Amino acid sequence: MTLGKKARWWKLDEEGHIHCTLCPRGCVFSKNYQIGDCGVRVRSENELKTAVYGKISSLAVDPIEKKPLFHFYPGSSALSIASIGCSLHCRFCQNYQISQSHVEVSEEGKLSYPFPLRDMSPEDVVNVAKDRGASVIAYTYNEPTIFWEFMYDTAKLAKKNGLLNVFITDGYINEQPMRVLAKYLDAANVDLKGDQTFYGKYTLTPNAPNSVLKAIKVMAEEGVHVEITTLIIPGLNDDEEWINWEAQWILENLGPDTPVHLSRFYPTYLMRDRPRTPVETIEKMRNLMLESGLNYVFAGNVPGSAWENTFCPNCGEKVIGRRGFEIRSWNLSEDMGCKSCGQHIPVKGERKKETAWKKYLFR
Structure with a gap:
């Protein structure tokens, strides 16, 4: 099994250390097969690999x-x-x-x-x-x-x-x-x-x-x-x-x-x-x-809170009513205007x- 696909965001310094530049943690890979703090980026010889491509x-x-x-x-x-x-x-x-x-x-x-x-x-x-x-x-x-x-x-x-x-x-x-x-x-x-x-x-x-x-x-x-x-x-x-x-x-x-x-x-x-x-x-x-x-x-x-809904900041009308992840009511025009006062949402x-x-x- 290979160690994955070549990663994109890294650089090799003059001392042979690989620096990952993807996230601000900035892991430094000094040894072969070293794994980054994220748990999925691995040094393979003089390259950094992503072990989770696909x-x-x-x-x-x-x-x-x-x-x-x-x-x-x-x-x-x-x-x-x-x-x-x-x-x-x-x-x-x-x-x-x-x-x-x-x-x-x-x-x-x-x-x-x-x-x-x-x-x-x-x-x-x-x-x-x-x-x-x-x-x-x-x-x-x-x-x-x-x-x-x-x-x-x-x-x-x-x-x-x-x-x-x-x-x-x-x-x-x-x-x-x-x-x-x-x-x-x-x-x-x-x-x-x-x-x-x-x-x-x-x-x-x-x-x-x-x-x-x-x-x-x-x-x-x-x-x-x-x-x-x-x-x-x-x-x-x-x-x-x-x-x-x-x-x-x-x-x-x-x-x-x-x-x-x-x-x-x-x-x-x-x-x-x-x-x-x-x-x-x-x-x-x-x-x-x-x-x-x-x-x-x-x-x-x-779940069930009134604060799951979108309210018009101008008139206070409930313009999108939700219950959990589901939309239960819709009070917006085609151009996303509040049907009560016309405020754009x-x-x-x-x-x-x-x-x-x-x-x-x-x-």
Whole structure:
């Protein structure tokens, strides 16, 4: 077994060390068969390889609202794909079974995986999306940045076939690979997790959140539709100072119409002893962001909450009614104007009524 496909973002220095330039962690590979912190990039002689090109751990058809993307082609179905590994090590990761898994390389250079993975080509992914009635391909579940090469090739092919590409990411990616990838992206949801102390202690990540904020700005500059998600964890990032700072940064750098999702924490992985987030905390954080000037702030992981809906910031009318991931009511004109007052609601793309995600929901 080979060690995978040649990676794109790296350089070899005069001393024979390989420097990975994909994410801000900047792993240095001094030994043959050394594996990067992400768990999937491997040194092979004087090259860096990606061990997960076309190695798929998860494949499902989801509603676009599950990503979550609320103001991007509402009602569309997305073929979601993932591999293994991650650039972060979040103690609260809900997908830790795949994100914290990694490849292994024996002394003889034999590559092995923690569990069976499905081999797929970019053509396979595009064909499955079309066969299952999905107009979107979502790179998600584990961090897509670390399977950059496969995502890039698939996204290019998807574009040629009239499909949309969405990037569900922690945003921990260097500027150049982000700009190159952004040419083929239509939307992104970025996790903005907390301040520097939070990232360092609970995700074991250096150079954040500044690197994440930079990547978000790059996406916006390149014309990618951006929505932000923050998981609110009791006692860790639920203070008013952080939420007000986040809201102000979004206002100044992305604008007041940027959708923000405040998600409720549930105990998982290495934080099973921490309580779930009170719904009242989510509502309080949401109100703070609205008071700061943001127009569209949603509650996540709170099924049935009124804050799953989109409200007109001018007249307060419910213009998109949701229950979970499903659209239940639509009060917008064809040009996305509120039918009550005419206020334009900045939804990218037309409403879709795709049902593919319902057909494949339990498969």
